Amino acid sequence: MATDLELKDGGVADNVVIIGGNACARQIGEKMEARNVPVVYIIRETAAGIQPGANVLEKAGVTDCRGGVGDFTLSVRQNGKRFTQRAGAVVIAENGDLRPDHEAYGLDLSPRVRPLSEIANGDLPDTVRPGESVAVFLHGLARESNPATTRTVMNSALTLARDKDLKTYVLTRNLKVAGNGLEKLYRSAREAGVVFVKFTWTAPEIRCSHQEIQVSFTDEATGVLFTLTPDVAAVDEILAPSPAFKQIQAAFKLRTDSAGFLQADNVHRFPVETNRKGIFAAGPARGLLGEHAWTADAGAAAEALTTVLQGKAPDSAHKAEINRNQCVRCLTCYRVCTYRAVRIDIARPRVIPEACAGCGVCAAECPREAIRFNPYEPSAVSAGIVDARLERSEELFTVAFLCGRSAVPAREQAFRNGWNAPPGLFMIDVPCAGSISVNHLLGAFQAGAGGVLVIGCHPDNCHSENGTLHAKSRIKELQNIFDKIDHPRDRVVSASLAANMDAGFVRIVEEFENRIAGFGAPDK
Amino acid sequence: MNDMNTTIDLSALDHDRFKSWPNDQDYCVTCGLCSSDCPASGIDDFDPRKLVRMVGLGMKDEIIETRWSWVCTLCGKCQNVCPMGVQIPSMVRQIRSMRDRDATPGILHKGLETAIQSGNNLGLPREDFIFILEDVAEEIAEEPGFEGFKVPIDKQGAGLLTTIHNKLVNTHTEDLKHWWKIFHAAGEDWTVSSINWEGTNWGYFTGDDERMKIMTERIVEQMDRLEVKNLLWPE
Ligand code: SF4
Ligand code: SF4
Ligand code: SF4
Ligand code: SF4
Numbered sequence: 025m026a027t028d029l030e031l032k033d034g035g036v037a038d039n040v041v042i043i044g045g046n047a048c049a050r051q052i053g054e055k056m057e058a059r060n061v062p063v064v065y066i067i068r069e070t071a072a073g074i075q076p077g078a079n080v081l082e083k084a085g086v087t088d089c090r091g092g093v094g095d096f097t098l099s100v101r102q103n104g105k106r107f108t109q110r111a112g113a114v115v116i117a118e119n120g121d122l123r124p125d126h127e128a129y130g131l132d133l134s135p136r137v138r139p140l141s142e143i144a145n146g147d148l149p150d151t152v153r154p155g156e157s158v159a160v161f162l163h164g165l166a167r168e169s170n171p172a173t174t175r176t177v178m179n180s181a182l183t184l185a186r187d188k189d190l191k192t193y194v195l196t197r198n199l200k201v202a203g204n205g206l207e208k209l210y211r212s213a214r215e216a217g218v219v220f221v222k223f224t225w226t227a228p229e230i231r232c233s234h235q236e237i238q239v240s241f242t243d244e245a246t247g248v249l250f251t252l253t254p255d256v257a258a259v260d261e262i263l264a265p266s267p268a269f270k271q272i273q274a275a276f277k278l279r280t281d282s283a284g285f286l287q288a289d290n291v292h293r294f295p296v297e298t299n300r301k302g303i304f305a306a307g308p309a310r311g312l313l314g315e316h317a318w319t320a321d322a323g324a325a326a327e328a329l330t331t332v333l334q335g336k337a338p339d340s341a342h343k344a345e346i347n348r349n350q351c352v353r354c355l356t357c358y359r360v361c362t363y364r365a366v367r368i369d370i371a372r373p374r375v376i377p378e379a380c381a382g383c384g385v386c387a388a389e390c391p392r393e394a395i396r397f398n399p400y401e402p403s404a405v406s407a408g409i410v411d412a413r414l415e416r417s418e419e420l421f422t423v424a425f426l427c428g429r430s431a432v433p434a435r436e437q438a439f440r441n442g443w444n445a446p447p448g449l450f451m452i453d454v455p456c457a458g459s460i461s462v463n464h465l466l467g468a469f470q471a472g473a474g475g476v477l478v479i480g481c482h483p484d485n486c487h488s489e490n491g492t493l494h495a496k497s498r499i500k501e502l503q504n505i506f507d508k509i510d511h512p513r514d515r516v517v518s519a520s521l522a523a524n525m526d527a528g529f530v531r532i533v534e535e536f537e538n539r540i541a542g543f544g545a546p547d548k
Numbered sequence: 549m550n551d552m553n554t555t556i557d558l559s560a561l562d563h564d565r566f567k568s569w570p571n572d573q574d575y576c577v578t579c580g581l582c583s584s585d586c587p588a589s590g591i592d593d594f595d596p597r598k599l600v601r602m603v604g605l606g607m608k609d610e611i612i613e614t615r616w617s618w619v620c621t622l623c624g625k626c627q628n629v630c631p632m633g634v635q636i637p638s639m640v641r642q643i644r645s646m647r648d649r650d651a652t653p654g655i656l657h658k659g660l661e662t663a664i665q666s667g668n669n670l671g672l673p674r675e676d677f678i679f680i681l682e683d684v685a686e687e688i689a690e691e692p693g694f695e696g697f698k699v700p701i702d703k704q705g706a707g708l709l710t711t712i713h714n715k716l717v718n719t720h721t722e723d724l725k726h727w728w729k730i731f732h733a734a735g736e737d738w739t740v741s742s743i744n745w746e747g748t749n750w751g752y753f754t755g756d757d758e759r760m761k762i763m764t765e766r767i768v769e770q771m772d773r774l775e776v777k778n779l780l781w782p783e
Binding site: 158191193199201210211214215217219220222240243244245246247248249250251252253 | 554555556557558559563564574575577578580597598601602604605607
């Protein structure tokens with residue numbers, strides 16, 4: 025049943041743009057239309073498969089995406105024409121490329137070594153004779169297998185054994201049959217005579233010449249040495265980013281994972297978020313393969329789109345703001361903002377409040393101190409530290425800056441477990457370790473701190489991607505200054521934590537306190 | 549298997565050879581749960597997964613030749629844990645049945661031959677059997693509370709017929725007493741047959757279905773002869 029979304033007041037664009045036209049993209053589109061949200065598809069190919077009447081820009085691509093959630097402006101190119109398309113939110117479900125993984129098996133494609141999809145399509149080399157030949161499937165031997173590929177492998181093996189009467193072997197590591205109907209498929213393949221050989225500790229040795237393929241291995245269950253001389257070997261395929269991914273990544277300024285898919289390897293992004301609020305990556309765009317994974321992602325994307333269009337996505341409490349009179353347009357802020365929340369209006373940077381995630385990194389990095397990030401202004405924070413020093417009578421006074429995503433929850437858990445903070449320690453909660461500038465650190469020392477500790481997330485797991493790294497480089501910067509003035513460099517310390525590491529938090533603070541106690545109180 | 553180091557051309561094996569066996573062994577996913585649950589795993593390098601796998605691949609000569617199927621105790625623990633429902637003990641019996649009978653382990657072979665001829669694995673004559681039972685009964689009767697105890701051999705129309713494991717009339721006569729005392733205390737109307745009393749069935753253990761049936765039928769015959777409705781077959 026179609027239901028009207030209650031859209032956020034003042035939202036400029038209430039529609040969704042979907043990049044891609046595959047089954048994952050279509051499911052998202054259908055779900056949004058069922059919620060009466062206007063949908064525009066932008067697809068590189070033709071609109072084949074998309075329901076008639078849908079709003080489709082075919083043979084089109086996006087070259088730029090400006091603005092923030094609820095108000096994106098996409099630059100579109102179609103048939104040599106350029107125009108703009110507004111979007112309240114965007115989801116990218118572009119198709120990747122299936123690539124045979126033969127290189128990982130040390131093989132070249134040849135008349136006998138064929139990609140899985142070719143065999144799956146029934147395209148067999150001439151050397152294969154029904155009723156006589158031997159076929160081998162190489163599956164997931166070089167990297168984790170994908171259940172969708174497993175399905176294709178078992179289906180093809182079943183067909184070869186049953187319909188072509190080939191002796192058919194599947195050489196595999198884990199055979200993941202947890203998906204829908206996969207165990208049944210395994211049983212059918214076994215009934216048809218397919219032999220599965222599972223490798224856990226060992227790997228098959230595959231030699232390949234022009235004349236023949238030789239596979240030898242020890243069956244791990246029995247310890248028996250076997251050889252096979254298959255007439256055809258099917259190598260499985262992996263999903264790789266297509267060349268279009270690079271272009272999409274550049275147009276939307278997305279962080280990619282190590283392979284080049286359009287979602288960074290960062291748990292904070294799962295399932296379908298990207299570094300930009302209101303821009304999502306689903307299915308193949310984030311490296312997923314298979315009907316079930318795509319359906320799950322379509323559901324997650326539809327929920328996420330609905331949430332942001334209704335203005336119900338969690339928003340940050342604090343926003344950065346650029347003081348135009350102080351700004352010299354160096355564009356550091358534009359470069360460091362992971363969330364692409366800094367926009368350039370006629371060579372002047374401006375923070376888009378809807379897109380700003382309130383990390384404070386830009387403010388800490390701006391060489392002109394032109395960015396206000398209330399209430400974390402260095403002057404305000406330093407004043408707070410001075411007050412805290414006055415309240416404490418301890419000889420040794422220390423300051424800790426704690427990232428709100430990791431160190432703060434870890435400390436709260438430590439408190440619940442009965443931890444007592446050292447009386448001379450003053451803790452300041454900040455949204456991201458990357459918001460700590462050299463001025464913040466110096467302010468603490470000026471207020472009489474004997475040591476300063478900054479705790480952020482693990483670098484690979486930072487919500488702002490580089491927040492911890494920024495903090496670490498600020499600290500190095502200050503340590504270099506300390507070296508020059510013969511001040512102990514380790515009076516300022518950085519550490520990384522995950523939010524659930526309460527014991528780690530206690531240990532880090534203890535070690536820090538002991539170390540600073542060793543240095544003694546600073547000279548007045 | 550004799551030589552683990554010979555290389556076998558896998559595709560030369562007939563993988564469908566044992567497909568007709570009704571033990572679902574072909575569905576094995578080589579998970580190894582059976583092997584980790586089997587009390588005999590490790591004896592002579594045996595583990596049940598090996599056998600299941602060899603049957604699945606159709607390694608006929610190797611499964612007949614290996615001692616492994618004879619290491620198994622047919623306890624059935626493996627089958628309880630197998631996620632794919634492979635009936636391993638039944639498969640093991642099937643393997644055992646493939647050996648020539650005179651190539652089955654000596655004691656089983658000889659015992660079964662003797663049982664088929666004489667009615668029990670020991671070849672114990674009827675008079676000796678009765679003498680041993682009565683001797684044990686006399687010893688019981690000497691104990692307080694069991695005065696006048698007698699063993700009811702061939703009692704027509706008794707409530708319960710019990711078979712006897714041959715070792716109980718050979719080396720373990722003490723164990724007979726435990727059973728009998730319980731019957732006595734419970735006021736059970738029981739009996740023992742003086743012929744074909746053998747409770748073990750080595751036809752079952754050697755995978756010899758034909759002789760297994762003969763041994764079983766003989767027990768049923770005694771129930772008919774003595775008109776007993778209930779059987780206690782402690783094997
Ligand atoms: S970093 Fe600061 S000075 Fe540079 S462009 Fe941004 S606001 Fe202006
Ligand atoms: S505070 Fe963070 S999210 Fe906001 S504009 Fe600055 S760098 Fe971007
Ligand atoms: S039946 Fe045989 S293989 Fe199975 S657990 Fe018992 S001894 Fe092991
Ligand atoms: S438990 Fe069952 S499936 Fe697993 S190895 Fe043993 S026989 Fe095979």
